[in-house]
Amino acid sequence: MAVQSSHTAFSFLSPLRSHSIVPETSLLSFKPSLVGYPFTATNRRRPFIITVSSKSNNELSVDKKRQLLEQYGLNPDEFLSEPSPKTKKRREQSKSGTGKQVLVEEPKPPRETHKLLQVVGGTARRKKLLSPKSMDVRPMMEVVKAAAFGILQAAGGCPASLRPGRWLDLYSGTGSVGIEAISRGCSEVHFVEMDPWVVSDVLRPNLEWTGFLDASVIHTVRVESFLERAEHFLGEDGSFDYISVTPPYAVVDYSILMDQISKSSIVGENTFILVEYPFRTDMLDSCGCLVKISDRRFGRTHLAIYGPKWALKKKYVEKTKRKQEKLDLLREVEISAS
Structure with missing residues (x-):
């Protein structure tokens, strides 16, 4: 489309001739002052030229703009239609320079605690313990905890209490397992928990409430890091007598752990390891130099206990002894009945 321009006027080819789109500002902002004719005396066809001047300051009304656009064969809706809301918003943002707004995340609600747990046995029996209301921390069920300590006490040769020793509570959370260990006779417990809020608002208050803070050592670190740098954290104290492993089921690979x-x-030669694991998880029959001495199921929760070989032999002897006692009792009943 040819354009002829001067200092005060602009010329455009007619759309009737070239079917080109005339700029919106050329038709809506100016008044036509001179119209050329498409034919000369020689009957030679020439371009139809419209000359508009910018000298006038009078603004055209919408109706006149429509008439003018229709006069030259243009669709007024293409030039006079209202922009969409999105287009208006985009134009406003481009003018103000704001662009896309960054959404600010709402602050998370504060975490809360409640007292639903309690110490099952020992010197702190029936004392209530704090635990988070959310499912971030999953404490060991009391029935599982009672069974676990019953097995450990029997395996250690002292059914009434644990033999004195050091306990390591991995993935301690509320600290209910380690607190139970101190309550039943352990001399020292190391708690490993990575969540600072759980340590400050749950674990430490539980230790203060039960009076076991002096017998406790808290490590606010990931379990994997603790195991890799155990010598750094423990110094020359050596292995533990008991280790409890109660991790969150969904985030742990038990074979690697x-x-x-x-x-x-x-882990030492006489260490007992207590492992809580979910249903349909394959656990090995040994853990280093230790052997599996018990594997029990409580609904969807399983409990495996590893220990030294002498504990397994002792368990077998005790089981045989109990079986023999039952047989002797049955014989006495038969003799008395006859």
């Missing part, structure tokens, strides 16, 4: 524990310096 148990392999890491078995190779760590925290």
Whole structure:
């Protein structure tokens, strides 16, 4: 489309001739002052030229703009239609320079606690313990905890209480397992928990409430890091007598975790390891030099206990002894009945 321009006027080819789109400002902002004719005396066809001047300051009304656009064969709706809301918003943002607004995340509600747990046995029996209301921390069920300590006490040769020793509570959370251990006779417990809020608002208050803070050591670190640097955290204290492993089911690979524990310096020849694991999880029959002495199911929760070989032999002897006692009792009943 040819354009002829001067200092005060602009010329455009007619759309009737070239079917080109005339700029909106050329038709809506100016008044036509001169119209050329498409034919000359020689009957030679020439371009139809419209000359508009910018000298006039009078603004055209919408109706006149429509008439003018229709006069030259243009669709007024293409030039006079209202922009969409999105287009208006985009134009406003481009003018103000704001662009896309960044959404600000709402602050998370404060985490709360409640007292639903309690110490099952020992010196702090029936004392209530704090636990988070959310599902971030999953404490061991009381029935599982009672069964676990019953097995450990029997395996250690002292059914009434645990033999004195050091306990390591991995993934301690509320600290209910380690607190139970101190209540039943352990001399020292190391708690490993990575969540600072759980440590400050749940674990430490529970230790203060039960009076076991002086017998406790808290490590606010990931379990994997603790196992890798166990010598750094523990110094020359050596291995533990008891280790409890109660991790969150969904985020732990038990084969990798148990392999890491078995190779760590925290495990000794006489160590007992208590492992809580979910249904349909394959657990090995041994963990380093330790053997599995018990594997029980409580609904969807399983409890495996590893210990030294002498504990397994002792368990077998006790089981045989109980069986023999039952047989002797049945014989006495038969003799008395006859």
